[in-house]
Amino acid sequence: MHTPVERVSCKGRSNCFACNLRQTMVCADVSLEDLVAFHVPIDDLVYPPGTALFETGERAEAVFCIRHGVMKLVRQDATGNQWIVRVLKKNDVAGLESVFSGVNEHSGIAVSEVHACRIPMAHFKLFIAQHAGLQRRLLETTQQTLREMDAWLSELVNANTPARVRVARLLLRLRVGDGDRIHRFSLKDMGTILGVTPETVSRVISDFLKQDFLMHVGKVASRRHFRGDIAALTRISQEG
Amino acid sequence: MHTPVERVSCKGRSNCFACNLRQTMVCADVSLEDLVAFHVPIDDLVYPPGTALFETGERAEAVFCIRHGVMKLVRQDATGNQWIVRVLKKNDVAGLESVFSGVNEHSGIAVSEVHACRIPMAHFKLFIAQHAGLQRRLLETTQQTLREMDAWLSELVNANTPARVRVARLLLRLRVGDGDRIHRFSLKDMGTILGVTPETVSRVISDFLKQDFLMHVGKVASRRHFRGDIAALTRISQEG
DNA sequence: CGTGTACTTGAGTGGGCTCAAGCAGGGTGG
DNA sequence: CCACCCTGCTTGAGCCCACTCAAGTACACG
Structure with a gap:
């Protein structure tokens, strides 16, 4: 059941300057200059269906900007049952829940083939610390997620x-x-x-x-x- | 159903200095000096069972720190059905979801008699703007809420x-x-x-x-x- | 070609829904 | 004070949707 599969990198280093998602993503407040100054090691990865991008209980080592495909966030409840609590698609960001706790709340499993930019947690935290606007955007994103959960729940x-x-x-x-x-x-x-x-x-x-x-x-x-x-x-x- | 009831103030201006919840609440990062400088008009109010502290669609005018009792957050879905998406108890803060959107996502209804500190939105926003630590705490609070929603959902x-x-x-x-x-x-x-x-x-x-x-x-x-x-x-x- | 996984389809069962009648308590007004 | 209503709770009888169990099919993969 969701056996961990080797993580596969295909496309190599992503080109953030050309990325057509950059304006709509969490990182939109980060200027091009910031990116250059950081030499950010952001990889553009491809995960086959069934692959785990991250797993419950592991240390949270990255956040993922989904550029293509769809994934599920799976929660393990007390009795060991699995429960899908969220579905993430293009333009969503996976792993934000673990930025502060440091440990993954969910397993993130690719359902279709997923293309995602992997941003190492250390760099993401530095971004947050140095860009007040990014923190605020992160807060709004989290509250947006909360609203979607409300709808999920009731509908x-x-x-x-x-x-x-x-x-x-x-x-x-x-x-x-x-x-x-x-x-x-x-x-x-x-x-x-x-x-x-x-x-x-x-x-x-x-x-x-x-x-x-x-x-x-x-x-x-x-x-x-x-x-x-x-x-x-x-x-x-x-x-x- | 949930007919708006006159909002009732009983205890008058609350004494934040003596408040035994202050360390555990969202405001814990705000120093006493800040509070003095602000002359914050925080009221300590009592809401009888069934009273609406705020209602869906209204402008969000305050956040509420619950000091006693229990309330429900009610969501109105597209078809007009009512759906309880959250329950808030002592030490919880109601209204955070609306800080940025400016409009209440839910109706907040007292179930038992609720005692709450009412913090006007304008002041709360000023606090946030001037205290970076508070914004981060707010983010953590929101993510905590998200985790509780996950458990709510699956259990x-x-x-x-x-x-x-x-x-x-x-x-x-x-x-x-x-x-x-x-x-x-x-x-x-x-x-x-x-x-x-x-x-x-x-x-x-x-x-x-x-x-x-x-x-x-x-x-x-x-x-x-x-x-x-x-x-x-x-x-x-x-x-x- | 065999095996495993996912999906399909059927028959029978049951938990919770529907509908309905009756009861208890708390207001309100006479 | 009682009569009245109204809302919320209780309890019962019958039904139905989704579950369970089971057998069979389609397809991917070694």
Whole structure:
């Protein structure tokens, strides 16, 4: 279960100057001059599906700016059960929860192939210490996460909403950008998120497929994405 | 539902110098001298059960340090349903979520009689701006809240855990300090938190009462508290 | 080609929901 | 003081959605 996989580096040193995400990321307050002065060892890495970017209980050694793909944050509760508490997509930053505690609160597992900039914790902390604006932005980011958790809580996990509606809501949250492509999680993962069994998710999904609310991508069904009828799914998601 | 009640001030200006919570609260980094220099208009207020300290969508005008009692943060989702996303007790600070957005994310409703120090937002922001340490503490507080939400999510709301176990877990979260007294929420509130109907909560609670896992306080059953057999409830809470 | 993992599909069961009736306590007004 | 209402709680009977258990399929990988 989530066996640690060798961490794989592919693209080598990233080019922050050319990065089209830089303005939207946490680091937007850091000037180009700062970056140059720092000689920051930020790597641009690729993690295959199933890889752990970090694991619960380990020392927190980096934060990750996700440039492509989707990952899950998994919490281990007291009884050893696994529980997916958050989903991170492009433009999200993983590992912020551990900046001060120093120990990872969650395991971070790649669901699709994930491309991420890895910023060593020591450098990230230096950035924070030297840029008051960055600290404030970090605070706002954390509060934004809190708001998303509120919505997650009330829309997804709510047991007295039919599974069918909650699956639709989850699918809409897994959209790639604003298009009709939807990150495809395993039935087990979706079940863990929603608090239902994989069987139930399977029945709902295959019903959606039958009614063309969901479609496979490519001739051989891609295991990585669905194509979704966003309007139809939105309608179903509002039935709660 | 949650009709706005006149806000009631009882004790007048609070004495921050004598406040025994000051070291443990968010404001612990603010020195006595700072407080004097500020002539801070912090009021020590008392809110009867059911009172709204603040309401969703209103401009955020203050943060509240809770000195006594228990309150709930209620979120209104898209379909107008109400959903309790957090419970705040003594030493917690309400309203931090709105410091930057400027608009209340939740309604904050007193469940028992709540005593709270009301710090006007303008002053709170000035504090933050002038004390780098305070901003960092605020960040840590917000991340702590995030961790508690993770636990809330995986332990309380999880639908495939029996209602009986989840009620026990909720009761343990509602303990007053470390004793055996437990803040008593309405059946409807507990149902809203757990995602079950009030009838189900009623059946579980009356079963707990029959087995002496829960007891009434005083000869005439207090509507505000239970007394709980913490060991027994803990045992039940681990059955998940 | 065999094995493992993920998914599908079916039949039967049960926990919690729904609907409903009844009760208790606390206000309010006569 | 009682009559009244209103809200919250209790308790019961029946039902249904999702769970459980199980068997079978599809596909990836060694």
